[in-house]
Amino acid sequence: MTSPAVHIRGLRKTYVVSRQEAGARATVVDLVRRRMQEVRAVDGISFDLAPGEVVGFLGPNGAGKTTTLKMLSGLLHPTAGEVTVLGRVPWKREKAFLRQITLVMGQRNQLVWDIPASHSFELNRAIYRIPQEDYRRILGELTDLLELGPLLSKPVRNLSLGERMKCEIAAALLHRPSVVFLDEPTIGLDVTMQRRIRTFITEYNRRFGATVLLTSHYMADVEALCKRVVVIHHGWLLFDGDLSVLVQQFTQHKTIVVQLGDCDADLKAYGDVVSCSDGRATLRVPRSETAHITERLLADLPVIDLLIEDPPIEEVIERVFAQGNT
Amino acid sequence: MKGLAELYIQQFRTTLAMMLQYRASLLIWMIGHVLEPLVYLIVWSVVAGTGGGSVGDYAKRDFAAYFIVLMLVNHVTYTWIMYEFEYRIRHGSLSFALLRPVHPIHSDIADNVSSKVITLPFMVAVAGVLALVFRPALSPEPWAIGLFVPALLLAFLVRFLLEWTLAQAAFWTTRVSAINQTYFVLLLFLSGQIAPITLMPHPVRVLAQILPFRAMVGFPVELLLGRLTLSEALTGLGIQAAWVIIGLVLLRVAWRAGVRVYTAVGA
Numbered sequence: 001m002t003s004p005a006v007h008i009r010g011l012r013k014t015y016v017v018s019r020q021e022a023g024a025r026a027t028v029v030d031l032v033r034r035r036m037q038e039v040r041a042v043d044g045i046s047f048d049l050a051p052g053e054v055v056g057f058l059g060p061n062g063a064g065k066t067t068t069l070k071m072l073s074g075l076l077h078p079t080a081g082e083v084t085v086l087g088r089v090p091w092k093r094e095k096a097f098l099r100q101i102t103l104v105m106g107q108r109n110q111l112v113w114d115i116p117a118s119h120s121f122e123l124n125r126a127i128y129r130i131p132q133e134d135y136r137r138i139l140g141e142l143t144d145l146l147e148l149g150p151l152l153s154k155p156v157r158n159l160s161l162g163e164r165m166k167c168e169i170a171a172a173l174l175h176r177p178s179v180v181f182l183d184e185p186t187i188g189l190d191v192t193m194q195r196r197i198r199t200f201i202t203e204y205n206r207r208f209g210a211t212v213l214l215t216s217h218y219m220a221d222v223e224a225l226c227k228r229v230v231v232i233h234h235g236w237l238l239f240d241g242d243l244s245v246l247v248q249q250f251t252q253h254k255t256i257v258v259q260l261g262d263c264d265a266d267l268k269a270y271g272d273v274v275s276c277s278d279g280r281a282t283l284r285v286p287r288s289e290t291a292h293i294t295e296r297l298l299a300d301l302p303v304i305d306l307l308i309e310d311p312p313i314e315e316v317i318e319r320v321f322a323q324g325n326t
Numbered sequence: 327m328k329g330l331a332e333l334y335i336q337q338f339r340t341t342l343a344m345m346l347q348y349r350a351s352l353l354i355w356m357i358g359h360v361l362e363p364l365v366y367l368i369v370w371s372v373v374a375g376t377g378g379g380s381v382g383d384y385a386k387r388d389f390a391a392y393f394i395v396l397m398l399v400n401h402v403t404y405t406w407i408m409y410e411f412e413y414r415i416r417h418g419s420l421s422f423a424l425l426r427p428v429h430p431i432h433s434d435i436a437d438n439v440s441s442k443v444i445t446l447p448f449m450v451a452v453a454g455v456l457a458l459v460f461r462p463a464l465s466p467e468p469w470a471i472g473l474f475v476p477a478l479l480l481a482f483l484v485r486f487l488l489e490w491t492l493a494q495a496a497f498w499t500t501r502v503s504a505i506n507q508t509y510f511v512l513l514l515f516l517s518g519q520i521a522p523i524t525l526m527p528h529p530v531r532v533l534a535q536i537l538p539f540r541a542m543v544g545f546p547v548e549l550l551l552g553r554l555t556l557s558e559a560l561t562g563l564g565i566q567a568a569w570v571i572i573g574l575v576l577l578r579v580a581w582r583a584g585v586r587v588y589t590a591v592g593a
Contacts, residue, residue, distance in 0.1 A: 015591065070421075073425060074424070074425070074589075075421050075424055075425070075589060076589050076590075077586070077589040077590050091589060093424065095427040096427075098425060098426060098427040099427050101425075102425070103425055105421075108418060108419070108421070108422075110419075110422040112340060112344065114344055114347045114348070115340065115343040115344055115347060116343075119339065119340045119343055120340075122336050122339065122340075123333075123336045123337065123340055125336070126329070126332040126333040126335070126336040126337075127333060127426050127427070127428050128426075128427065129329045129332070155347070
């Protein structure tokens with residue numbers, strides 16, 4: 001078995017923050033004695049990523065995703081636990097480590113704001129010491145995949161959010177890192193742009209065999225990109241496995257959509273009727289009885305068409321997070 | 327080494343492109359650099375005029391020479407890192423610097439030197455005009471001109487290294503502006519920017535001797551004006567070299583400790 005690209009055991013990060021209460025009295029008390037409070041952002045998580053794997057890292061806001069990504073890329077020193085990325089300890093920030101990874105933060109930008117992105121690219125070429133021929137080839141590939149052509153000569157501040165994100169991603173990948181951490185790379189982008197970036201990530205992974213760990217609030221990203229997902233909540237690991245298993249494990253229902261001639265039939269006997277219009281009815285049924293109920297529907301009613309679906313992934317995730325709260 | 331040279335060249339191009347984006351603010355910035363020494367020059371000329379032609383051993387035209395040379399030396403050694411660093415830490419852009427396999431000081435040096443190279447012709451032209459107007463008394467010995475070059479280089483390094491170190495206070499406190507203010511007042515008085523240090527009261531002269539400010543600005547100016555003996559000049563260069571070494575050590579220590587703090591509390 002090959003050694004993992006990313007290895008995490010019992011990872012923990014505790015922040016000490018001052019606790020300030022409202023009110024004049026509390027303010028005076030705070031002046032004299034500041035009350036400190038420990039916040040456990042990441043509380044003992046463990047998982048490995050195999051080389052070349054694309055994994056979705058999910059959790060609600062404040063779950064500890066960004067903190068984890070920063071520990072993996074060497075920006076944060078863990079409070080406890082063990083982390084290695086490509087066999088190296090990230091927080092030591094060795095040059096050989098930094099050359100092989102990248103972190104894209106959807107809400108921050110590294111490009112120089114007032115001038116065209118091509119300047120930032122050239123600067124990264126010098127910083128990562130990318131040989132001139134390699135640089136030209138890689139930039140060519142990235143320009144094709146991300147359709148950067150017309151953007152490269154415009155000042156970054158004049159680009160749209162999506163255009164800027166594409167340039168950010170290109171800048172972060174010029175040195176062709178083998179481990180890529182993406183923190184909400186599609187945040188705030190429209191559907192078309194989201195899809196383009198998803199396609200690009202798939203293509204980058206396929207071409208270069210890079211390991212990708214990706215956080216996103218858009219389930220479409222996760223469904224399209226990641227076979228495996230890791231879910232954390234309140235700093236704990238809730239789930240680690242195939243997305244399809246997550247769906248099975250956390251949903252006791254399936255949805256059956258039946259097309260009938262009209263809505264006259266009494267469908268309550270078959271399951272919860274979510275909606276019915278123009279003869280098209282949506283039923284929610286227990287997962288274990290799906291086959292049985294389908295059979296009955298087909299036998300009893302003049303069914304024109306029938307479709308069995310899992311509930312939308314958003315709904316599943318919501319249920320996973322809700323369970324994490326209890 | 328070749329890799330670093332490449333980085334410096336690229337940074338030069340980037341800085342040039344950035345400066346050309348903001349030509350108006352660049353001009354205002356340079357005018358500021360001219361006005362301050364010009365004000366002191368005029369004030370001291372007036373004082374010398376009313377005080378029987380000179381103050382101490384500075385006559386009117388000596389003040390002219392002093393402040394015109396000072397303007398150029400100050401321009402060459404000036405840094406803005408103390409404002410910049412606070413912004414980087416508060417807005418988290420330092421994170422990107424930490425992700426890169428190069429110490430961020432290289433980009434800062436390259437950026438500083440680039441903008442100086444770009445603006446120097448303007449400053450030299452201004453100095454030329456001021457020389458025509460104020461007729462400075464400046465006739466340095468050849469050896470003084472020879473030593474002025476390393477003195478200027480060392481002055482830049484002392485100032486850059488110490489200010490880069492001090493800028494890292496932003497790792498520990500969000501009240502950097504108070505530190506900056508104190509520093510700039512000390513610099514103004516003890517570097518010779520407001521008046522030649524030799525005209526200052528005795529305690530100030532002693533303080534200026536102990537602290538690094540004179541090595542940053544005043545020393546090269548006095549050297550070019552021919553106010554130092556050869557042995558004083560060589561001692562001055564030695565002091566500058568010592569401050570460069572101290573600066574390097576302090577910078578390293580502060581950077582390591584600062585990054586530890588930054589990576590402990592979250593970027």
